[in-house]
Amino acid sequence: MLIETRRIIKTFKSHANKGLVKAVDDVSLSIKPQESLGLVGESGCGKTTLARIIMHLVSPDSGEVFFDGKVVKGAEALRLFRRKVRMVFQDPFSALDPRFTIEAVLREALVLEQKMTCSEIKERMARCLGSVGLPGDILSRYPHEFSGGERQRICIARALMTGPSLLILDEAVSSLDVLVQQQVLKTIDELRQKTGLTLLVITHNLRVARSLCQKIAVMKEGRVIEYDGVKEVFDTPKDPYTRQLMKAAFDHTLAS
Amino acid sequence: MRSMWQSFKENRRAVVCLWVLGALCVSAAFADFLTPYSFKDEARAFSYCPPTVVHIMHEGKLSRPFVYGQRMEFDTYHRRIYIEDKSARSFIKFFQSRLFTVEAPGRIYLLGADGRGRDIFSRILYGARVSLSIGLIGVTISFAIGLLVGGIAGYFGGRMDNVLMRLCEMVMMVPGFYLLLALRAAVPDSFNSLQVYASIIVILSFIGWAGLARVIRGMCLSLREREYVLAAKSMGVSDMRIIMTHILPHTVSYSLAALMLSIPGYILSESALSLIGLGIQDPYASWGNMLSESMNIVRLTFSPWILWPVFFIFITVMCFNVIGDALRDAVDPSMDQGGSR
Numbered sequence A: 001m002l003i004e005t006r007r008i009i010k011t012f013k014s015h016a017n018k019g020l021v022k023a024v025d026d027v028s029l030s031i032k033p034q035e036s037l038g039l040v041g042e043s044g045c046g047k048t049t050l051a052r053i054i055m056h057l058v059s060p061d062s063g064e065v066f067f068d069g070k071v072v073k074g075a076e077a078l079r080l081f082r083r084k085v086r087m088v089f090q091d092p093f094s095a096l097d098p099r100f101t102i103e104a105v106l107r108e109a110l111v112l113e114q115k116m117t118c119s120e121i122k123e124r125m126a127r128c129l130g131s132v133g134l135p136g137d138i139l140s141r142y143p144h145e146f147s148g149g150e151r152q153r154i155c156i157a158r159a160l161m162t163g164p165s166l167l168i169l170d171e172a173v174s175s176l177d178v179l180v181q182q183q184v185l186k187t188i189d190e191l192r193q194k195t196g197l198t199l200l201v202i203t204h205n206l207r208v209a210r211s212l213c214q215k216i217a218v219m220k221e222g223r224v225i226e227y228d229g230v231k232e233v234f235d236t237p238k239d240p241y242t243r244q245l246m247k248a249a250f251d252h253t254l255a256s
Numbered sequence B: 001m002r003s004m005w006q007s008f009k010e011n012r013r014a015v016v017c018l019w020v021l022g023a024l025c026v027s028a029a030f031a032d033f034l035t036p037y038s039f040k041d042e043a044r045a046f047s048y049c050p051p052t053v054v055h056i057m058h059e060g061k062l063s064r065p066f067v068y069g070q071r072m073e074f075d076t077y078h079r080r081i082y083i084e085d086k087s088a089r090s091f092i093k094f095f096q097s098r099l100f101t102v103e104a105p106g107r108i109y110l111l112g113a114d115g116r117g118r119d120i121f122s123r124i125l126y127g128a129r130v131s132l133s134i135g136l137i138g139v140t141i142s143f144a145i146g147l148l149v150g151g152i153a154g155y156f157g158g159r160m161d162n163v164l165m166r167l168c169e170m171v172m173m174v175p176g177f178y179l180l181l182a183l184r185a186a187v188p189d190s191f192n193s194l195q196v197y198a199s200i201i202v203i204l205s206f207i208g209w210a211g212l213a214r215v216i217r218g219m220c221l222s223l224r225e226r227e228y229v230l231a232a233k234s235m236g237v238s239d240m241r242i243i244m245t246h247i248l249p250h251t252v253s254y255s256l257a258a259l260m261l262s263i264p265g266y267i268l269s270e271s272a273l274s275l276i277g278l279g280i281q282d283p284y285a286s287w288g289n290m291l292s293e294s295m296n297i298v299r300l301t302f303s304p305w306i307l308w309p310v311f312f313i314f315i316t317v318m319c320f321n322v323i324g325d326a327l328r329d330a331v332d333p334s335m336d337q338g339g340s341r
Ligand SMILES: Nc1ncnc2c1ncn2[C@@H]1O[C@H](COP(=O)(O)OP(=O)(O)OP(=O)(O)O)[C@@H](O)[C@H]1O
Pocket: A012, A013, A014, A021, A022, A023, A041, A042, A043, A044, A045, A046, A047, A048, A049, A050, A090, A204
């Protein structure tokens, strides 16, 4: 298993009803190398929280995250983890510092790399931008000069800078229109086939999950209620909530 | 940053003030050249001599600029008055190691003389060095501390935040001027002028950082929730580096305005301290200690020109305030409130 979560629980204090919100409740998932797992669920079901816990940005109340079969412990292990596991954040508009040029954004991704020469860095930047279909001459521009879709691709390029083995995509395409969505999805799929990238695709869109993933986990109110191969989930959904989700996703009466 | 500067430039008043301050700073820097006398050049015979008139007409004929000699007399109330002595002329010499001087035995007092016959104009320019530099250096130090403490408290939150903010409150709780006096009292008597100067800067910075730290902390609390901060963290960027590159730069437009608005406080505190004799010591000049002579009301009525430093303090404080206000208005919200959508 490349990454595995075991019985993760995370609660937040909620100011609204003076109680506790169980954002992630007893979640155990695992992803094999070169496999893609789709994490689906409605808004507020704890997907982002789980991703942040996997990224070691938020510490869980209980439970463990294993990377390559080991708990990430100590500074050295964390450095390796940070180089090998990268995340694309939900909001392309706030995931890039408005004061950073694209070059600074991409260079920042390399903080943990060993010393690289300038030409190596330049070449790596051009390669990563190229792999998401962006020209190499945008390095001196600022994020606000780009559209949402372009920004999202810049974020993906940034995540690819260190050659990660696991990429977490948190709603990487949700904020984009359908056409751009298709392009970005295609880009990601190509990357996966070329480099053997492992993906954790977080989305509330079942179609996106179906087009990219081999396995699907459905979350509701912090719990995983369905966790199986794509075919099984789509053909024979066990939980009524999953059926509801699918009905919503593939029901065209509302859309047309 | 560029658009902030541009909208600042549209504020004509602020630009004028910037020029005035620039001129003042340059004059202070070149005081050695621009003044006719050194700050400690005494002439007891000219005690409280009024501003000298520069003449260019002598007995109906045009002449090089010159000043008449001054004859001291006593009026009916036994007050010292100076009368121009038309028989003694002293010509003004230009560009002789100083911009202008006057031939001996005449003396030139553009803004009048103080009790020991020292030139007030010269002392104001030399004093500007002290007063302005204390303001600028003091504010720089306390802003460095304020930004760092506020940044750390806001970014890390939790216990760190708690401890640092209680510290801030302790500093802010004591009224500024009394804290100033108390800290000044702790400075040993044996210090020479330079050490006193340095210790005043340290004291003023110590008092000034807390207010800024609190505001910066508030801004950082919201800035750290931005996804680019999380992204940087997820890529292994160190906390200190995140604070320096992703957090504090976003407070820069606010802090620049706050910086300008707080400089007057430093200048006024130094003046107040020097006025009551606890700051810069005679013979060194500062705008504050030049005013200590004017605490005598009789003196003030007879020789009102010893109030000239007040004018300079006023101009300086006003300029910094106008510039600070203009900067605050010019702050570009799209850069700091989460980027443009
Ligand atoms: N820092 C926090 N403090 C308090 N509550 C939080 C915090 N972060 C998340 N939550 C709560 O945890 C729950 C799950 O949030 P999360 O962001 O993980 O949802 P999500 O599945 O990513 O939703 P979306 O699809 O809208 O992004 C929500 O109810 C949210 O209110």
